[in-house]
Amino acid sequence: MVCVYYQIFGRVQGVGFRYFTLRTARELGIKGWVRNAVDGSVEVLAVGSQHQLLLFERELRKGPSFSHVIQLKRFERACEEDFDQFRILP
Secondary structure: EEEEEEEEEEOOOOOHHHHHHHHHHHHHHHHEEEEEEOOOOOOEEEEOOHHHHHHHHHHHHHOOOOOEEEEEEEEEEEOOOOOOOEEEEE
């Protein structure tokens, strides 16, 4: 399994981006979390196979219909947590 941290910039808050991310992650069998950041971006920590994460990232770049993704930063990292599902963090 691979653990990837994403930071997504653009019009990504107040447009259903976290719920879109939650639904997409669950459909693909990805575990982890999504949350709004104080700087207006959205943060995601995703755990899955390379193939799952490739499909997931494609969807994150598109986003839901009212969003507009300007930039997506991707950082692979060691997973320090064991996730049993994907969830929205406060």
